[in-house]
Amino acid sequence: MIRVVLPAHLRTLAGVGAELKLDVEGPVTQRSIIDALEAQYPPLRGAIREYGTGQRRAFVRFFACEEDWSHESPDAPLPEAVAKGAEPFLIIGAIAGG
């Protein structure tokens, strides 16, 4: 099981708690995690990635094992600790706004 942590506003939107668990088929990547997340929680569609382009929204960041993966390929394999559920995949609302 993959562990995912959402920012507070998306927890409310999806109706979930601080951390959720997902089954992800195939290689564990940013894309496969978010595909599974959107399939299980449809209100999150369009809230993390843009409709149409599928690009990460500008003020959303992805972290794993204390590293920023936001600019990595969405198909790059994530660390084994995330794939095995030892560490969570973090979806973060960027600190922005001044």
Added chain:
Amino acid sequence: MVGTRKGAFVLTSDGKREKWDVSGPHFAGWEIYHVKGSPADPNRLYASQSSGWFGQQIQRSNDGGKSWEPVGNKFVYDGVPGTHQWYDGTPHPWEFKRVWHLEPSLTDPDTVYAGVEDGALFRSTDGGQSWQELSGLRGHGSGPRWQPGAGGLCLHTILLDPSNPDRIFIAISAAGAFRTDDGGKSWRPINQGLTSQYIPDPHAEVGHCVHRIAMHRSRPDVLFMQKHWDVMRSDNAGDSWHEVSGNLPTDFGFPIDVHAHEPETIYVVPIKSDSEHYPPEGKLRVFRSRTGGNEWEPLTKGLPQSNCYVNVLRDAMAVDSLDSCGVYFGTTGGQVYASADAGDNWAPIVRDLPAVLSVEVQTLQ
């Protein structure tokens, strides 16, 4: 129902409109551009919820706002979107940003229209689950020449003609007003008579910064408009307009609305200028005309008459259908003012909400 920069609030009272309960924030932390109930089913509400971080959501309630569920938020332009003009006149691709206004059908609770930025009109016929663009609006020819106003290229006004289900009026800043007579398939600009000195051709077919249009349901051919500058009136469903600013201290402003029972009684909130978005002389005054324009009287009782520098945004005024007519408006300072006597006397319902984006009223039996 009050939409603010940081959530929605529901203000409730009985027919006397003296004591109010305030609930909220609903959708705390999100921008709520608009909340509106279905005229066909008062328990059906729609809300536009958005965030610079997480984009657009549409929320729907089937129980008068006790509970909400997110419904469809996929707003995709029809076909190849093309371009409109950017502020500097260069072509800019159409990009969906947010829903400014939701207008439920007069007859079907599952049908609702959404006015969006960048300027387009969408419709859902399944209670907000899916959305289709009425692309004849952008596609009628002038779309590539539309240019955003300071607040963005927003479609902010949707008026459904109660006497003709095929007729809809919309307005876009800063493209102007448009009308369809075939249920949204084809559209044409209805801006004849508007004069805007700030555009290259002041009498152009499109390019006018229309801030708001209002009608009385008993006379859908009579339209009232608050333009960027100028208060305007049309007696022929927008085919032509004439100015009715009359003795207003300034004819810049955002909202305009019509008394529920007197089709010639209209309300505006004059704002000093487009670069000074606050009331003239620091006095918050609603102006009422009982003659359909030109002759205006200031309404000041209960409103701050010194040191007031708030704005009242275009969707932030509404009327109820009680007798006598209640009038409501919200400010960027977070106050919501109410008058239970058609504007003669005012009192704040709340004073310290986040900046108010929209005010709508439901009159329940």
